[in-house]
Amino acid sequence: MPPHRDATGSSRPWPRILMIAAGALLIARVGTGIWEDQHPSAPVERPGQAAGKELVQWQPLAIAESASRALNKPILYDFSAEWCGPCKLMSAEVFADAKAADQINTRFVPVRIVDRTHEDGQNVPEVQTLQDRFKIDAFPTIVVYSPATGRHESMTGYGGREGMLEELTQALAAVNRPASPDSAQ
Numbered sequence: 001m002p003p004h005r006d007a008t009g010s011s012r013p014w015p016r017i018l019m020i021a022a023g024a025l026l027i028a029r030v031g032t033g034i035w036e037d038q039h040p041s042a043p044v045e046r047p048g049q050a051a052g053k054e055l056v057q058w059q060p061l062a063i064a065e066s067a068s069r070a071l072n073k074p075i076l077y078d079f080s081a082e083w084c085g086p087c088k089l090m091s092a093e094v095f096a097d098a099k100a101a102d103q104i105n106t107r108f109v110p111v112r113i114v115d116r117t118h119e120d121g122q123n124v125p126e127v128q129t130l131q132d133r134f135k136i137d138a139f140p141t142i143v144v145y146s147p148a149t150g151r152h153e154s155m156t157g158y159g160g161r162e163g164m165l166e167e168l169t170q171a172l173a174a175v176n177r178p179a180s181p182d183s184a185q
Helices: 014-038 061-071 085-095 098-107 125-133 161-176
Strands: 075-081 109-115 141-145 152-156
Touching (some): 061 109
């Protein structure tokens, strides 16, 4: 007895069923993607933390030194990169925390410097000059710099919120310390 053939001439119905199933799954995935875009899920909030929003008032690099002098505050440079996991963690735990952000905004002129060598092959000249000046070779790196005293303190890596806030307090004291009479020689 010859094999049974369908209207397309195939003796096996499975390819057609699989194509229909694949098409249905593709349509379902496109539909859920559209729905997710229009209905984003809300991130989980911790007490004192804004939902995914940083509360630090980042200033443009171009005005950092003049703002620092006018406000008599050192600059806090946050050297980071888009691909940096510890940078993202620090952002969520420190820069999105109301208490920590308030301390940073009150005590510093905060400036974020984002490295783009991984994505673009190089940084814009202003960023590269600043990274060379402070010898940045890892992310995250925080540099506290006082144009008034010319001193800076660097912190590389992220070891947690409390440790970061303590390091910032120590760096603030170090860059603002008056010059000793012995250092004038």
